[in-house]
Amino acid sequence: MSAGIELWHVPQSRSLRVLWFLHEAGLPHRLHLMGFDGSSLRTREHLTRSPAGRVPAVEIDGEAMAESGAILDYLAETRAPALGRAPGHPERRAYLEGLHYGETIGQHLANLTQHHVILREPQMRSATVMRLEAARLAKTLTGALRRMEGRDWLLPSGFSAADIAVGYGVWQAKYFLTADEVPGLSDWQARIAARPGFQAALAADGPPLIYRADFYPRPEA
Ligand SMILES: N[C@@H](CCC(=O)N[C@@H](CS)C(=O)NCC(=O)O)C(=O)O
Incomplete structure (x- = not known):
């Protein structure tokens, strides 16, 4: 069993959340x-780390784990308590909500990525899906900003792993939404970009493979 933390990562993908966390902490x-060519993600070896053959996948002291939100919370609990809000903490509920809200945002990003980037033949792409998913992405971000009530980060006590889970989507939204579609979005992206942990993660991210x-503009209705 190997000691330490290993991360399997595809540049620009959700595994950036874990990379960012590791650098923050x-x-x-x-x-x-x-x-991102399916083949390396679907090897028997990688499927032992991630049941669906996805990234992120980690091995922590030789034990495999998938799901970015769960990985962030586990790493916070075991190695970086300042980035988590442990059971009993007054912000525990809001923290868990943020950790999981990252995937509510992420589903719209994934659909947009599929229709703008992954599906290469124009006849496979849907302009309706592109417009609908961009509007739904904007709503998820507007809703999060409303919860923040003018704060810099999701929780009143400050930055946490929940900001990383959600922040990945905030950052990637730049590919699909203009600043005027979500008031406050570009300031939020600037706050993320200013964090040394995020900058270090971007430097380690590797050459762009997805975007x-x-x-990616969507077709007019
Ligand atoms: N809910 C999972 C989603 C993981 C996921 O779908 N990752 C994408 C990259 S953003 C992936 O590995 N896609 C490869 C594929 O679908 O084949 C998480 O947050 O870790």
Whole structure:
């Protein structure tokens, strides 16, 4: 059994959440950069780490784990308590909500990525899905901003792993939403970009594999 933290990561994917956390917390780790060509994600070896053959996947002291939100919470609990809100903490409920809300945002990003980037043949893409999912993505972010009530981060006591779970979607939204579609979004993205832990994660992220354009406009209705 190998000691320490290993992360299997595809640049620009949800595994950036874990990479960001590791840099925020200053946790030493070994990074395995993977491609997005299904084949490396679907090997028998990788399927032992992630049942659906996804990233992120980690091994922590030799034990495999998938699901970015669960990984963040587990790492907070075991190695970086300042980034978590443990059971009994007055912000525990809001913290858990934020950790999981990341995937409410993430589902819209995934659908947009599929229709703008992954589906290469124009006839496979749906302009309706692109418009609908962009509007739904904007709503998730507007809702989170409303909860923040003018604060910089989700919880009154300050930055936590919940901001990383949600922040990944906030950051990636730049590919699909303009600043005027979600008032406050560009300031939020700037706050994320200013964090040394996020900057270090971006530097380690590897060459872009998913988004090659700066912005993916959707067709007019
Ligand atoms: N809920 C999971 C989602 C993991 C996920 O779907 N990751 C994507 C990258 S963003 C992936 O590995 N996709 C590869 C595929 O679908 O084949 C998490 O948050 O870790």
